[in-house]
Amino acid sequence: NAGVTQTPKFQVLKTGQSMTLQCAQDMNHEYMSWYRQDPGMGLRLIHYSVGAGITDQGEVPNGYNVSRSTTEDFPLRLLSAAPSQTSVYFCATNRGDRNSPLHFGNGTRLTVT
Amino acid sequence: EDQVTQSPEALRLQEGESSSLNCSYTVSGLRGLFWYRQDPGKGPEFLFTLYSAGEEKEKERLKATLTKKESFLHITAPKPEDSATYLCAVQAAGQGAQKLVFGQGTRLTINP
Numbered sequence: 198n199a200g201v202t203q204t205p206k207f208q209v210l211k212t213g214q215s216m217t218l219q220c221a222q223d224m225n226h227e228y229m230s231w232y233r234q235d236p237g238m239g240l241r242l243i244h245y246s247v248g249a250g251i252t253d254q255g256e257v258p259n260g261y262n263v264s265r266s267t268t269e270d271f272p273l274r275l276l277s278a279a280p281s282q283t284s285v286y287f288c289a290t291n292r293g294d295r296n297s298p299l300h301f302g303n304g305t306r307l308t309v310t
Numbered sequence: 311e312d313q314v315t316q317s318p319e320a321l322r323l324q325e326g327e328s329s330s331l332n333c334s335y336t337v338s339g340l341r342g343l344f345w346y347r348q349d350p351g352k353g354p355e356f357l358f359t360l361y362s363a364g365e366e367k368e369k370e371r372l373k374a375t376l377t378k379k380e381s382f383l384h385i386t387a388p389k390p391e392d393s394a395t396y397l398c399a400v401q402a403a404g405q406g407a408q409k410l411v412f413g414q415g416t417r418l419t420i421n422p
Contacts, residue, residue, distance in 0.1 A: 201353070230408040239314065239412030240354070240397070247406065255409065287353050293407050295361075298344055301353030 199223055203288050203302035210278040210309045218273040218305050220288030226300070228293040229271040233257065233284040234304075240287065246271055247293060278309045312337045312402050316413035323388055323420050331383040331396055331416045339403030343381050344410065345374050346397040354397055388420045 204219045222229065230245035232255075242255030246265040260282060262274040275282060285306050289299040317332045335343065342361055346354035358367040360376040367374050371392060373384045383396055395417045399410040 228406070228408045232412075237414060239414050240399075240410075241412075242409055245406070245408045247408075289353075289408065291407055295342060295407060296359070297407055298356040298359060299354075299408065299410065300356070303351070303353045 201288055201290055201300055201302035203286075203305050205305060206303070207306050208308070210275075210307065212279060212309060214278050215274070215276050216278065218275075218286055218288075218307070220271045220273070220302060221269055222271075222288075222290045222300075223269065224290055224300060225268065226290035226292055226297075227268070228291045228297075229265065230255070230289050230299070231261070231263065231271070231273045232287045232289060234287060235284050243273065243286075275307075278307075280309045283307060283309045312400060312411045314398055314400055314411050314413035316396075316398050316416050318416060319414065320417040321419070323385075323418070325389060325420055325422050326387050328384070328386045328388070330385070331418070333381040333383070333398030333413055334379060335381070335398075335400050335413075336379075337400045337402045337411070340400060341403045341405065342401040342407075343376055344399045344401070345381070345383055346399065348395045348397055348415070357396075385418070388418075390420045390422050393418055393420045 231243040232240040244263040246252045288302045291297040345357040348354045358374040395415045397415045399412040
């Protein structure tokens, strides 16, 4: 039972390159979300999904794209990477009800040069 | 705007030296306050949820309390394995359970 799996663990991109951060869960949770973590700042919500086929923007969505075709997977796409997107990215899942805390993956550390 | 502020930023204690971490919040109606533990290179790990002022929850050497403006994470007789960054987050009324507002965290180091 892996929980929430994120790949890759580390990635270096040049400005303008594109890439997809993968997130897969085996917890059968309806809700999935992407957060970024930067030094001195709290985790900030990028995009989230309340079920397959449904996505919405969080606090900092610009420069990122998501889709949710299955319950298990929620990839995050960077279409044209910028140095401001250097960060650690966390995928999280939960059931969506009040008593269901977020379960996080171990993150992808992204550096954009 | 919903905000969460944690203090101190960093705290260094000797093994067995009890202390408290603070989480102050302003939110338009609190639906839940969450505490997480984060180890280096790992994702946050859930500890507690508190829902209303006066509520307390305990787990081993940790106890979380909640008032209308802040939450405290009390650490009693800590051990080196309690060293981690502790994160506080709030869920505002009317927001989904995935939409949390996080504080910056308190980095706790316990020296043997």
